[in-house]
Amino acid sequence: xxxxxxxxxxxxxxxxxxxxxxxxxxxxxxxxxxxxxxxxxxxxxxxxxxxxxxxxxxxxxxxxxxxxxxxxxxxxxxxxxxxxxxxxxxxxxxxxxxxxxxxxxxxxxxxxxxxxxxxxxxxxxxxxxxxxxxxxxxxxxxxxxxxxxxxxxxxxxxxxxxxxxxxxxxxxxxxxxxxxxxxxxxxxxxxxxxxxxxxxx
Amino acid sequence: xxxxxxxxxxxxxxxxxxxxxxxxxxxxxxxxxxxxxxxxxxxxxxxxxxxxxxxxxxxxxxxxxxxxxxxxxxxxxxxxxxxxxxxxxxxxxxxxxxxxxxxxxxxxxxxxxxxxxxxxxxxxxxxxxxxxxxxxxxxxxxxxxxxxxxxxxxxxxxxxxxxxxxxxxxxxxxxxxxxxxxxxxxxxxxxxxxxxxxxxxxxxxxxxxxxxxxxxxxxxxxxxxxxxxxxxxxxxxxxxxxxxxxxxxxxxxxxxxxxxxxxxxxxxxxxxxxxxxxxxxxxxxxxxxxxxxxxxxxxxxxxxxxxxxxxxxxxxxxxxxxxxxxxxxxxxxxxxxxxxxxxxxxxxxxxxxxxxxxxxxxxxxxxxxxxx
Numbered sequence: 320x321x322x323x324x325x326x327x328x329x330x331x332x333x334x335x336x337x338x339x340x341x342x343x344x345x346x347x348x349x350x351x352x353x354x355x356x357x358x359x360x361x362x363x364x365x366x367x368x369x370x371x372x373x374x375x376x377x378x379x380x381x382x383x384x385x386x387x388x389x390x391x392x393x394x395x396x397x398x399x400x401x402x403x404x405x406x407x408x409x410x411x412x413x414x415x416x417x418x419x420x421x422x423x424x425x426x427x428x429x430x431x432x433x434x435x436x437x438x439x440x441x442x443x444x445x446x447x448x449x450x451x452x453x454x455x456x457x458x459x460x461x462x463x464x465x466x467x468x469x470x471x472x473x474x475x476x477x478x479x480x481x482x483x484x485x486x487x488x489x490x491x492x493x494x495x496x497x498x499x500x501x502x503x504x505x506x507x508x509x510x511x512x513x514x515x516x517x518x519x520x
Numbered sequence: 521x522x523x524x525x526x527x528x529x530x531x532x533x534x535x536x537x538x539x540x541x542x543x544x545x546x547x548x549x550x551x552x553x554x555x556x557x558x559x560x561x562x563x564x565x566x567x568x569x570x571x572x573x574x575x576x577x578x579x580x581x582x583x584x585x586x587x588x589x590x591x592x593x594x595x596x597x598x599x600x601x602x603x604x605x606x607x608x609x610x611x612x613x614x615x616x617x618x619x620x621x622x623x624x625x626x627x628x629x630x631x632x633x634x635x636x637x638x639x640x641x642x643x644x645x646x647x648x649x650x651x652x653x654x655x656x657x658x659x660x661x662x663x664x665x666x667x668x669x670x671x672x673x674x675x676x677x678x679x680x681x682x683x684x685x686x687x688x689x690x691x692x693x694x695x696x697x698x699x700x701x702x703x704x705x706x707x708x709x710x711x712x713x714x715x716x717x718x719x720x721x722x723x724x725x726x727x728x729x730x731x732x733x734x735x736x737x738x739x740x741x742x743x744x745x746x747x748x749x750x751x752x753x754x755x756x757x758x759x760x761x762x763x764x765x766x767x768x769x770x771x772x773x774x775x776x777x778x779x780x781x782x783x784x785x786x787x788x789x790x791x792x793x794x795x796x797x798x799x800x801x802x803x804x805x806x807x808x809x810x811x812x813x814x815x816x817x818x819x820x821x822x823x824x825x826x827x828x829x830x831x832x833x834x835x836x837x838x839x840x841x842x843x844x845x846x847x848x849x850x851x852x853x854x855x856x857x858x859x860x861x862x863x864x865x866x867x868x869x870x871x872x873x874x875x876x877x878x879x880x881x882x883x884x885x886x887x888x889x890x891x892x
């Protein structure tokens with residue numbers, strides 16, 4: 320990283336992570352640093368992305384947020400009445416819990432395909448990533464909707480519901496449907512490789 | 521849970537699909553729409569010969585003794601073929617009720633005949649302006665000598681015209697009770713009602729219909745508990761049926777999207793359309809795992825109070841949404857009777873509204889998640 324001509328600039332985000340942009344100014348790379356065969360770079364990174372889509376967006380933090388929300392709703396009160404008795408809240412929770420179970424199913428599908436060897440589980444990872452990251456954002460959005468005005472209190476404060484966990488997660492998950500290949504890219508992959516539809520871009 | 525199919529499971533799927541390809545073509549399915557009987561003899565006979573009618577009935581009562589997981593494989597195929605058959609009402613729900621709560625005499629009398637397709641039984645459950653819940657049962661069973669007298673109206677009694685017995689959910693002093701009732705008994709009147717799914721649906725009026733005490737199924741007041749338990753199994757199979765319908769609807773749409781050219785490109789080359797299909801395939805593949813997980817949990821002897829409703833909720837919405845976006849891809853022809861798309865479109869919504877609808881399922885899930 321301290322190669323001459325290489326410059327790294329950090330880019331803070333609205334989530335917890337910081338990302339970077341990297342500038343190359345005539346950076347010399349010796350032959351022995353070439354990874355794999357020449358001209359195969361995109362192929363290799365595509366295979367790596369199949370795994371990234373799964374490993375960067377693992378189910379556990381997403382399923383965990385569903386559990387945290389359920390536990391909070393069970394105990395919370397509004398106007399002195401249990402929040403869980405609100406029919407809109409009950410309906411939202413039922414939908415989130417169901418979709419979380421489907422995300423788990425798609426994750427199981429990926430793992431089964433990966434362990435069977437053979438081709439990289441491209442389709443399974445794209446389906447998993449598409450569904451799960453969309454769900455992940457929806458859980459945060461629905462959680463804030465359930466919390467109402469208190470949902471606006473920023474993460475890290477004692478006075479915020481669940482320490483502002485969903486306020487923070489709402490920001491942090493914004494990039495999940497973009498990073499590792501956007502939802503639209505996943506749909507292109509599924510359309511072409513799974514359904515056999517023609518190239519569409 | 522292992523997602524790989526065993527050889528036997530794959531055989532059941534192949535055998536069922538092969539039989540349905542011959543006996544439940546879309547021409548046959550169309551022919552059965554609004555038919556007072558509602559199912560073709562040849563299909564029913566074949567299902568019996570392949571052992572599908574007794575699939576879930578224990579071997580001791582003349583069935584195949586398979587689990588709900590094998591049932592789910594078969595139901596996905598029945599959904600693909602839109603098979604017009606009384607299998608669900610007779611071999612799943614009625615047999616399920618008898619297995620759950622029937623006396624030994626009742627089991628001996630009916631299960632073997634249901635298993636070989638000789639007898640069709642169907643539940644008489646829903647009532648006008650009443651819900652899917654326990655409070656929805658208002659049809660009165662009043663004590664009358666040694667037995668009961670039934671009075672009231674039931675709706676959406678499928679295949680009632682072929683039924684040898686109805687399983688009537690009725691309100692007694694003890695709560696909800698289940699009764700085996702001969703539809704030819706005095707005071708029973710049935711009338712066919714047309715419905716969106718176009719299967720043979722009946723409204724049945726009961727006027728002082730006499731039923732003996734021996735025809736009650738289970739202990740007094742235990743009817744709703746029995747019904748709820750059997751429904752959990754039933755909706756898991758209907759979720760599989762929904763996945764089958766959605767999968768076939770999507771497959772046919774993908775073929776069309778590859779062939780039909782517009783603005784010098786196949787329809788499938790338009791991202792707006794391809795993305796509809798990618799979303800549908802993701803929901804179908806995810807929903808299928810959920811169905812198998814529900815069925816597998818039941819086969820393992822675990823509760824499916826949450827899994828069953830989740831599977832039906834998700835898969836029926838997947839079926840409905842798949843048929844909606846597929847109609848967008850086909851364009852105007854999907855709206856015509858000539859094309860098969862409308863058959864999936866109507867059935868998807870009808871299935872979603874039947875045998876516990878979305879709000880009822882959501883409330884069951886919410887109870888399991890929030891109130892326990």
